[in-house]
Amino acid sequence: MSGFDVLAVLSNPEFAGMLIAGIQMTFVIAVGSWTLAMSLGFLLLVIRQIPVPIADRFVAAYVSYHRNVPTLVQLILWYFGIYSLLPEELQYWLSDHNAEVIFAIIGLGLCQAAYFTEDLRSGLRSVPKGQVEAARALGHGHISSMRYVLLPQAYRNALPALVNHSVSLFKNSSLAMAIGASELTHAVREVENLSFRTFETYAIATVAYLVCSLLIMAVGALLMKRAQVAGAR
Numbered sequence: 001m002s003g004f005d006v007l008a009v010l011s012n013p014e015f016a017g018m019l020i021a022g023i024q025m026t027f028v029i030a031v032g033s034w035t036l037a038m039s040l041g042f043l044l045l046v047i048r049q050i051p052v053p054i055a056d057r058f059v060a061a062y063v064s065y066h067r068n069v070p071t072l073v074q075l076i077l078w079y080f081g082i083y084s085l086l087p088e089e090l091q092y093w094l095s096d097h098n099a100e101v102i103f104a105i106i107g108l109g110l111c112q113a114a115y116f117t118e119d120l121r122s123g124l125r126s127v128p129k130g131q132v133e134a135a136r137a138l139g140h141g142h143i144s145s146m147r148y149v150l151l152p153q154a155y156r157n158a159l160p161a162l163v164n165h166s167v168s169l170f171k172n173s174s175l176a177m178a179i180g181a182s183e184l185t186h187a188v189r190e191v192e193n194l195s196f197r198t199f200e201t202y203a204i205a206t207v208a209y210l211v212c213s214l215l216i217m218a219v220g221a222l223l224m225k226r227a228q229v230a231g232a233r
Helices: 013-048 053-068 071-085 088-096 099-125 129-137 142-179 184-195 198-232
Strands: none
Touching (some): 013 053, 013 099, 013 142, 013 184, 013 198, 071 142, 088 099, 099 142, 129 142
16 A cells, blocks of 8 residues: 555545535534534523623633633543533433434533633623623613623624634544544544555545534634624624
8 A cells, every 4th residue: 555545545436425424413513512502602601791790700600611621621520520420311312322423512502602702702892891881771671681782782892702712613623532522524534544544645635624613714704704694783
């Protein structure tokens, strides 16, 4: 076996199937954890706006923990630690329903929520205070002001940072390999072990991650362009 030959990997039905399945699982983990992170990020932002000191301290502690503990450590803690503390019936159910992927989504989602909520918080801080006064003058209460006036503007201001962290989340999905999730990096390692073509298989993974990351950035750029147009109206 000599020379660089990507087709030797891609033309093999077994190897190609493993790579495609890995890419599909990567998107399942990335989309699932992104949805969890964004939902929780908005929730934490709303909690932090409650005029109760303990609410702000709770969110601050949450953010501090998830931003200062490595993501890989958090995934391992969830899968090998918290998983073992669950009732046996729930452990059996999770084992039958791809526990590795479930805990990868939970671990990545909870971790990334700390970054998303800080991005949204920065975006909210950049909204002029006059917007709050205008919303109250129109008869909006605190919740309706946040929903219809402040959060849309905060989202628009935070969009560049949210896109960057979304790309980071997609790349961090490769860490799920450490707990046995059969995503792209895991599939590449398996193909490399079977084909003995290290350079080719990891080159394929590199291109796949690069293309997907660029697509996310392109979608983000489109959203930012549309948000600027909407904000100028």
